[in-house]
Amino acid sequence: MKIISFQRGMPFHEILTDLQKKVMTKTERLPWRCYDDWSCLCIKENIYEQHCEHFRRYEAMVEENVTVSVHAQTENEDEIPWGVRYVGAERLWRKGRGEGVKVAVIDTGISRNHFDLKGRIKGGVNFVRGKQNGHGTHVAGIIVAEMNQRGIVGVSPEAHLYDVRAFDHEGKSSLSTILQALQWSIANQMDVINMSFGMPQYSEALARAVEKANEHGIVLVASAGNSGGEVEYPARYKGVMGVSAIDQSGKLASFSARGKGANMKAPGVEILSTWPGNQFKKLNGTSMAAPHVSGLMALEIGRKRNKKK
Known part of the structure; x- marks a missing residue:
């Protein structure tokens, strides 16, 4: 999964419409998850790789879907000398x-x-x-x-x-x-x-x-x-x-x-x-x-x- 953040102030819905025309195909149903309020979307890695040139046109920030952990202390384990x-x-x-x-x-x-x-x-x-x-x-x-x-x-x-x-x-x-x-x-x-x-x-x-x-x-x-x-x-x-x-x-x-x-x-x-x-x-x-x-x-x-x- 790739996480893409578009520049603030850009018309997010217009960008999506443009991308859908160029990226969406019959076999690529729902390739992304959108967050309109902060101009971000999550897209499958393989779809991004196939169409990355279209995303780059918008100078968007692309991030990896990194692992996030809660700040709980894990239980200690026995040390084996x-x-x-x-x-x-x-x-x-x-x-x-x-x-x-x-x-x-x-x-x-x-x-x-x-x-x-x-x-x-x-x-x-x-x-x-x-x-x-x-x-x-x-x-x-x-x-x-x-x-x-x-x-x-x-x-x-x-x-x-x-x-x-x-x-x-x-x-x-x-x-x-x-x-x-x-x-x-x-x-x-x-x-x-x-x-x-x-x-x-x-x-x-x-x-x-x-x-x-x-x-x-x-x-x-x-x-x-x-x-x-x-x-x-x-x-x-x-x-x-x-x-x-x-x-x-x-x-x-x-x-x-x-x-x-x-x-x-x-x-x-x-x-x-x-x-x-x-x-x-x-x-x-x-x-x-x-x-x-x-x-x-x-x-x-x-x-x-x-x-x-």
């Missing part, structure tokens, strides 16, 4: 979003009132008291941030998250507390346990806890470590998915541990996720890589369950 896109979560969502899969996050605690998390947190336990830091909240968002037209979305946005706090505000814990956290997760029948932490030395007790979780069919995911050297424990244990960090180009991050025990790689550089105070923040680390894999495992478990229904 690059890591979630990278692991192919959007494609996998067609077969389920991890609905009902139980994921324990053994960490520094989670901001349970964050608008992108509160609907996904279904329980948990505190083995440590006092002030939290944002590490656990960040890890949680990567796994389960909700599809709620706000903030971001996680890898498995319909999974059920369990906040298992075992670390203090400085990100420190003890082996005995970690054992408690694993025992609780086993007893409460978690499907996936995310462990974005590590220590350099082998522990027989921790190895046995890992073995027991495996016997119960729990998927264990752990960060490889940020030393740039050898993979730490528990990622290094058999039966644990040890995850190294990569950047947006798919290259192993310089800080990421590597080698034996690092059997998976996932995004861990400039990862946007939830942060206390209904905020969002970008962090680097294998701690960010591991929850991408935990989310993928939740999606896989959910798909298998859906097939059995």
